[in-house]
Structure formats: C-alpha cells, structure tokens
Amino acid sequence: MAQYLFIYHGGSKMPTDPAEMEQIMAAWGAWFGGLGDAVIHPGNPVGNSQTVSADGVADNGGANPASGFSIIEAADMGAAVAAAKNCPMITVGSGTVEVAPIVEL
Numbered sequence: 001m002a003q004y005l006f007i008y009h010g011g012s013k014m015p016t017d018p019a020e021m022e023q024i025m026a027a028w029g030a031w032f033g034g035l036g037d038a039v040i041h042p043g044n045p046v047g048n049s050q051t052v053s054a055d056g057v058a059d060n061g062g063a064n065p066a067s068g069f070s071i072i073e074a075a076d077m078g079a080a081v082a083a084a085k086n087c088p089m090i091t092v093g094s095g096t097v098e099v100a101p102i103v104e105l
Contacts, residue, residue: 001073001074001075002073002074002075002076002080002101002102003040003071003072003073003101003102004071004072004073004074004077004080004099004100004101004102005069005070005071005099005100005101005102006043006069006070006071006072006080006084006087006097006098006099007066007068007069007097007098007099007100008045008066008067008068008069008070008087008089008095008096008097008098009064009065009066009067009095009096009097009098010064010067010089010093010094010095010096011067011068011089011093011094011095023092024088024092024093027088027091027092028088031086031087031088034086035072035083037073038072038073038074038083039070039071039072039073040071040072040073041070041071042070043068043069043070043071044068044069045067045068046066046067046068046069048061048065049061049062049065049066067089067095068089071102077099077101080099080101081099084097084099
C-alpha cells in the first residue's frame, strides 16, 4: 500500500456557533472513522503560509494556499481519490482536496 498526502485548500471559515462547530467536527470524525487504519496521520489545519522563491518571500501562501493536511494509505491513486471525494472539506465545506502520492526514496 502506498501513502498519499491530502492537502486541503480553502474551506469554510471556522464557525463561531458551537452547534455548527460540533456538526463539522462530527463529520470529520465520521470520515476518519470510515477510513479506519488507512489514516496514517490525521493531520491538522495550517496557518497562513509564506511562499519562498528565487524572487523572494511572498506572505500570501500563493495562488491556492493550503488550509490543512492528512496522510492516508491506499492501494492506488484511484482509491485515494475515492476516499478524498467523501472528505468534509468537500461535502461540508467549500474547499478542495489535492491528492499526491508520497514517493519513497
């Protein structure tokens, strides 16, 4: 089985209503629960990033800044993409999930 990095982009702002927060956290818990042992690292949200290039440092996170990550294990890219399709970032939020294989060196 290969490992895949899920990079979350966008999504809803953190809700201020406790009931809404509970609903979102329950959706994430159910999704991770459904993935079972495939979850290698559940990850975390990430803060504002800086983009480092030969031209210097931009304080904006680039064109599509990351908002979080997870690492899962799957048989192949198709299985990883299928798992990502049910992610709350897509089903509850308004974000996207970038799926990338982690290459063993």
